[in-house]
Amino acid sequence: MLFSRIHASTSRAGRDLLAVAVIASAAFAAVGPASAGAVTLTLYSAQHEQTVDLLTKAFAKATGIDVKIRSGEAPELASELVKEGASSPADVFFTENSPELELLSEKGLLAKVAPATLASVPAADSSANGDWVGVFARENVLAFNKDLIKEQELPASLLDLAKPEWKGKVAIAPTDADFLPLIGAVVALKGRAAALDWLKGLKANAAVFDDDEGVVAAVERGAATTGIINNYYWARLRVEIGADKMKSAIHHFAGGDVGGLINVSGAAALRASRHQDAAQKFLAFLVSKPTQEMVSGLDVSFEYPLAAGVAANPALKPMSELSPPKITLKQIGDDHGAAQLLREAGLI
Amino acid sequence: MSLSASAAEAIGGRGGFARPPAALVAAALAGAALVLLPILVIVVQATEIDARAAAALLFRPLVGTLLLNTISLVVAASCTTALIGAGTAWLIERTDLPGRRVWSVLMAAPLAVPPFISSYAWVSISNRLQDFTGALVVVTFAYYPLVYLPVAAALRGLDPSLEETARALGEGVWGCFRRVVLPQLRPALLGGVLLVALDVLTEFGAFALLRFRTFTTELYAEYRIGLDGPETSLLALVLIGLCLALVIAELRVRGRAHYARVGAGTRRAGAPMRLQRMRWPLFFGLSALVVATLGVPIGMVVFWLLQHAHAATSPVAPSVPALLGATLNSLRFGVMGAATALAIATPIGYLAVRYPSRWTALIERAAYLTQGTPGVVVALALSALTIQLAPALYQSLALLAVAYAVLFLPLAIVSVRASLAQIPAALEEAARALGGNGVSVAVRVVLPLAANGLGAGAAMVFVFVSTELTATLLLSPTGARTLATEVWANTSSLAFAAAAPFAALILCLSFLFTWAFANRLAKAAYDGWA
Numbered sequence: 011m012l013f014s015r016i017h018a019s020t021s022r023a024g025r026d027l028l029a030v031a032v033i034a035s036a037a038f039a040a041v042g043p044a045s046a047g048a049v050t051l052t053l054y055s056a057q058h059e060q061t062v063d064l065l066t067k068a069f070a071k072a073t074g075i076d077v078k079i080r081s082g083e084a085p086e087l088a089s090e091l092v093k094e095g096a097s098s099p100a101d102v103f104f105t106e107n108s109p110e111l112e113l114l115s116e117k118g119l120l121a122k123v124a125p126a127t128l129a130s131v132p133a134a135d136s137s138a139n140g141d142w143v144g145v146f147a148r149e150n151v152l153a154f155n156k157d158l159i160k161e162q163e164l165p166a167s168l169l170d171l172a173k174p175e176w177k178g179k180v181a182i183a184p185t186d187a188d189f190l191p192l193i194g195a196v197v198a199l200k201g202r203a204a205a206l207d208w209l210k211g212l213k214a215n216a217a218v219f220d221d222d223e224g225v226v227a228a229v230e231r232g233a234a235t236t237g238i239i240n241n242y243y244w245a246r247l248r249v250e251i252g253a254d255k256m257k258s259a260i261h262h263f264a265g266g267d268v269g270g271l272i273n274v275s276g277a278a279a280l281r282a283s284r285h286q287d288a289a290q291k292f293l294a295f296l297v298s299k300p301t302q303e304m305v306s307g308l309d310v311s312f313e314y315p316l317a318a319g320v321a322a323n324p325a326l327k328p329m330s331e332l333s334p335p336k337i338t339l340k341q342i343g344d345d346h347g348a349a350q351l352l353r354e355a356g357l358i
Numbered sequence: 359m360s361l362s363a364s365a366a367e368a369i370g371g372r373g374g375f376a377r378p379p380a381a382l383v384a385a386a387l388a389g390a391a392l393v394l395l396p397i398l399v400i401v402v403q404a405t406e407i408d409a410r411a412a413a414a415l416l417f418r419p420l421v422g423t424l425l426l427n428t429i430s431l432v433v434a435a436s437c438t439t440a441l442i443g444a445g446t447a448w449l450i451e452r453t454d455l456p457g458r459r460v461w462s463v464l465m466a467a468p469l470a471v472p473p474f475i476s477s478y479a480w481v482s483i484s485n486r487l488q489d490f491t492g493a494l495v496v497v498t499f500a501y502y503p504l505v506y507l508p509v510a511a512a513l514r515g516l517d518p519s520l521e522e523t524a525r526a527l528g529e530g531v532w533g534c535f536r537r538v539v540l541p542q543l544r545p546a547l548l549g550g551v552l553l554v555a556l557d558v559l560t561e562f563g564a565f566a567l568l569r570f571r572t573f574t575t576e577l578y579a580e581y582r583i584g585l586d587g588p589e590t591s592l593l594a595l596v597l598i599g600l601c602l603a604l605v606i607a608e609l610r611v612r613g614r615a616h617y618a619r620v621g622a623g624t625r626r627a628g629a630p631m632r633l634q635r636m637r638w639p640l641f642f643g644l645s646a647l648v649v650a651t652l653g654v655p656i657g658m659v660v661f662w663l664l665q666h667a668h669a670a671t672s673p674v675a676p677s678v679p680a681l682l683g684a685t686l687n688s689l690r691f692g693v694m695g696a697a698t699a700l701a702i703a704t705p706i707g708y709l710a711v712r713y714p715s716r717w718t719a720l721i722e723r724a725a726y727l728t729q730g731t732p733g734v735v736v737a738l739a740l741s742a743l744t745i746q747l748a749p750a751l752y753q754s755l756a757l758l759a760v761a762y763a764v765l766f767l768p769l770a771i772v773s774v775r776a777s778l779a780q781i782p783a784a785l786e787e788a789a790r791a792l793g794g795n796g797v798s799v800a801v802r803v804v805l806p807l808a809a810n811g812l813g814a815g816a817a818m819v820f821v822f823v824s825t826e827l828t829a830t831l832l833l834s835p836t837g838a839r840t841l842a843t844e845v846w847a848n849t850s851s852l853a854f855a856a857a858a859p860f861a862a863l864i865l866c867l868s869f870l871f872t873w874a875f876a877n878r879l880a881k882a883a884y885d886g887w888a
Contacts, residue, residue: 052836059673059847078837081847085584093742097749099836110584185579220566220579223671223851233485246670310669349583356420358579 049288050076054091054100056084056187057275061311062104068304069295075288084110084187085345091280092117101283102292104145107191108274111142113344121279124290130297131316135274138340142278145296146305146313148240149332150192150271151260153229159236164261168192168238168269169200172211180216181225181234184209184357188222188240188273193348195271198341202351209355218357230258240273242312245325249309264333271342272334275313378713379796385705390724392702393764396739397598397727403591403742415589416596420576428572428600431493432555438498439554443505444547446647449640451513454630456637461644462510466503468651470872472825473500474563474846475861476651479658481567482854493570497558499651504557505550512546518629531631552608553729559601560732563827563842567849573597574732578828586738594735601730659865662858672856673847680844685863688840692824694755695762696816699770699823702763703815707774708804712783722771729768733828736764741833753835761829766819773818777811778804821871825864841867 055062059081066077080087080100088110091098098119105111114120120141127143128136135144152171154164159179165171171180183189196205217234219225225237226244230251244260263269277296279289295301302315306323314322314329322329352358407415415421450461468476477496480487487495516539524538558572565575573596580590633640669675703725710722728736740761744752751757763770781804789799805812827842834840839847841864848857 060669060675063675080836082831083582086582086586089584089586090741093745094752097745097752099753185583187583190583219569220850224569227852228485231485246668249670250668308669312670345584349585352583353415353585353589356418358420358576358583358585 048074048076049285050078051101051285051288051292052078052080052099053102053104053292054080054082054087055104056082056087056106056110057104058106058311061305064308064310065296065301065305068301069292072295073288073291075291077292085190085349088113088345091119094282095119096282098280098282100280101285101289102277102279104275104277104296105187106148106273106275107187108144108276108339109191109194109343109345109348110187111137111276111278112339112342113346114278114280115139115141116344119281121281121283121286121289123278123293127290127294127297130294130299130318132318134338135316136276137278138338142276143293143297144274144276144316144339146275146311147316147329148188148242148273148275148313149262149327149334150269150273151239151241151244151262152236152269153226153239153244153258153260154236155229155232155234155258157257158232161259161261164236166263166265167267168263169196169204169208171236171238172208172215174211174215176236177215178217179235180212181219181228181237182212182216183219183221183225183239184212184352186219186221189238190345190348191273191342192238192268192271193351194342194345195268195335195337197347197351198337198343199268199335202347206351206354209351209357213355213357226258230256232257236261238269241326245312245323246310248325262327262332266333266335268335268337270332270334271337272332274316274339378709378718381796382705382709386709386718386721389702389706389767390721392760393725393728393767395743396736396764397731399739399743400591400594400598400735403588403739404595405588407588407592411589412592415592421593421596424571424573424576425596427490427570428559428597431490431497431570431572432558432604434490434494435497435501435558436551436555438494439502439505440547440551442498442502442647443550444509444543446502446644447506447510447513449633449644451510452631453633453640454637455633455644456641464644464648464652465506465510467869467872468499469503469507470821470865470868471500471652471655472563472827472842472864472868473497473557473561474567474827474842474849475659475825475864476500476655477564477567478845478849478854478857478861479655481849482658482662483654488569490570492568493565496564496568497554497561499647499654500564501554501557502651504553505547508546508550509543512543516542548608548611552604555604556601556730559597559604559730562732562734563846573600574734577732578734581734581738581832586742590738594732597735598731602727605726605730656865659858659861662854663862665855665858667853667856667858671851672853673851674839674844674853674856674860676844676856676859680839681859681863684839684841684844684860685867687834687838688824688842688864688867691755691758691762691826691830691834691840692820694759695766695823695826696770696819698759698763699766699819700774700812700816703767703770703774704812706767707771707778710771711775711778712786725771726768728764731765733761733765733826734832736761737829737832740764753833755835755838758829758833758835761833762819762823762826765826765829766822769822770815770819773811773815774808777808777815780811781807817871821868825868 062079066079070076084105084107091100091103091114103114115137122140123143128140131144135147136142152164193205196208219228222239222243226239226247228234229237230247241260248256277293279286279293283289297317299317299320302317302320305311306315306320312323312326314326446465449455450458450465473496476499480492480496521534521538524534529537560574562574562578565572573593577590577594667676674680706722706725709718740757744757785803786799789803825842827846830840831843841860844860845857845864
């Protein structure tokens with residue numbers, strides 16, 4: 011009725027619109043996809059979009075290979091890739107974390123990475139099977155609002171945040187892909203039951219946000235006392251706000267606590283890709299020294315470079331001064347258990 | 359939603375032919391089947407889960423919280439939109455409020471502001487406006503026109519003599535309103551409120567930004583972390599069940615009462631009620647409403663346009679090529695979606711108008727089911743289906759167009775129906791009697807006469823498609839970004855300044871196309887009910 015009311019009063023305009031629609035749809039249908047011949051890579055990317063834009067543009071300039079980007083959260087893209095299987099249109103998958111790549115590796119969907127590419131980064135930061143390569147790394151930290159809490163009052167361990175005394179003082183983003191490796195690490199180091207208890211404690215204590223950007227913004231404005239994030243969200247906010255105006259700071263978990271986990275961002279070529287050479291070129295490009303230097307030199311990404319001999323952005327605490335837990339990427343797992351635990355804890 | 363049916367009857371009267379051609383029935387059935395397909399996929403996926411696991415999944419505190427959140431927001435928003443929608447309609451249609459013509463445009467205009475844009479505006483003003491309060495504010499201001507428009511139309515159609523009789527028989531102002539006016543407004547009011555309730559159930563973008571968790575936002579959250587198995591389908595079924603319950607409840611409450619005017623001749627316009635001392639306070643009240651519904655979104659977008667967007671915190675840089683590309687894609691998708699929706703809606707609408715029966719009504723009703731299915735559910739179902747059965751369609755523009763058509767089919771059907779109902783059946787009969795076959799009658803008689811209505815319907819679907827978010831996020835071909843997805847990419851990372859240029863373009867696009875309708879609506883308001 012609402013709409014019929016609108017249509018009851020018509021004029022020539024309606025007819026003209028219909029004509030325009032018909033002509034325009036025919037015109038659009040006539041414009042097909044880009045001309046064949048030159049290779050275009052399809053990249054499924056969960057990385058920071060502006061960083062990926064910079065990377066793909068530089069890659070196209072260096073090699074003449076264009077890259078089409080499908081952006082999304084890594085777990086959703088991984089789940090899509092699993093469903094697509096052998097018919098996947100993707101050539102390369104680039105994530106912010108290792109578990110999604112581990113999942114595809116387990117399913118046998120990844121092609122082996124060229125040995126020279128793997129050799130550019132420490133062996134521990136790539137797949138043990140050699141089917142994905144580590145590209146960048148980030149540190150898990152606890153952001154805190156300096157007006158609301160002193161650094162010495164912060165917990166020694168990430169697991170302490172589940173204790174009753176932290177009720178109402180924590181912010182988390184459990185459905186951010188960056189949170190899932192943390193769950194995987196807690197399971198690997200403390201066992202599944204302890205991980206479930208930890209998540210249940212967080213459910214009772216924490217304000218829940220959709221992503222780490224929301225968490226760090228809440229801590230900065232004082233809506234949350236502390237927040238579990240990856241370090242670069244805070245570093246990016248600092249660039250925007252200015253270091254002297256920041257009301258928040260970050261706390262590095264020490265002594266090998268699970269809270270100081272290093273997340274590895276990696277990339278892989280899909281086995282189903284029909285552009286294996288170009289895909290391998292892209293992987294090699296990602297870990298090449300010039301690329302890694304370019305990204306580290308810009309105040310956009312704030313990730314640790316993994317290629318040997320490339321200095322990290324000076325805004326970051328040097329990698330050598332961090333004390334991450336002793337854990338392999340294989341142990342962190344493939345996110346499946348993590349998502350299941352979130353459900354059991356009632357966080358999703 | 360039989361409100362469309364009653365409108366069509368009111369406009370065109372019944373003009374049925376004996377038996378529908380098989381091709382027409384087949385086309386209409388195919389359209390209805392296409393709509394039911396995603397729901398069928400969800401049902402099949404959900405049945406993969408065994409009963410015990412299903413119970414464990416459904417009977418847990420989180421689902422209770424989601425139900426409570428969702429239902430309480432639906433109830434609260436139904437009340438607020440009913441009050442504001444019906445109140446403003448009465449003020450503008452029935453009182454001596456100054457500037458009625460301008461108000462009637464301003465009251466309908468918020469329909470052109472996508473809820474995730476107004477949510478972005480409110481969230482970026484103050485973070486206090488989150489959770490329930492923020493969600494209620496945003497949906498009330500976004501959706502009250504859905505009540506205002508039908509109630510205003512109904513008020514224009516009321517015969518003032520009924521009220522005058524009631525007053526003459528001794529009823530007071532309020533008694534007259536309660537016992538005479540309100541019962542007559544019931545179909546319009548309930549129809550409008552039902553649309554609000556369904557939209558609240560399926561809204562995603564606005565609530566995600568406000569951190570208000572409903573079934574729809576939860577479904578998206580699960581999808582985001584890679585959970586798209588039978589458990590997620592089961593949760594989607596709960597949501598679809600809620601929508602069905604609403605549609606059925608509305609049918610029951612509305613009942614079968616008849617509200618048509620008895621007697622021939624032209625309806626007389628009633629004397630507007632004098633607001634006297636309340637005239638200017640109410641005038642400023644309406645002005646405040648316009649500030650909240652239009653001023654805040656437009657003002658905040660302009661404010662953020664003037665702020666600096668730092669690359670580190672902005673997922674998508676608002677560069678000229680990005681803006682141009684996204685605008686072109688929004689336009690392109692809008693045109694495709696509108697054309698597809700219209701193509702599917704036409705046989706269904708034609709069948710319903712020319713061959714009214716229980717069966718044709720059933721086909722039409724089936725098409726309305728998707729009104730209560732969120733975009734994320736339709737998109738996931740279509741994506742799963744094409745990966746397995748039609749890989750050529752996977753991530754294709756064609757599939758996206760189908761998804762849009764499924765999501766906005768009810769809009770298209772309503773307009774097809776209304777424009778066809780206005781064509782006297784006798785014209786088609788005459789054309790046939792003169793030797794025309796089905797095709798030539800359709801092309802030479804029906805199409806030219808219906809073109810106005812069809813074009814208007816297409817434009818309406820176009821606006822909704824070009825600002826659609828979730829199905830676009832999930833199904834658009836790799837690399838094809840729209841204004842809506844770019845706004846989302848930025849706002850969901852709190853990059854408000856980087857979102858602003860994209861949001862400004864959405865508002866321009868949407869206002870431009872809606873302007874044609876609002877303008878005509880205001881004109882119609884004073885030309886009288888056609």
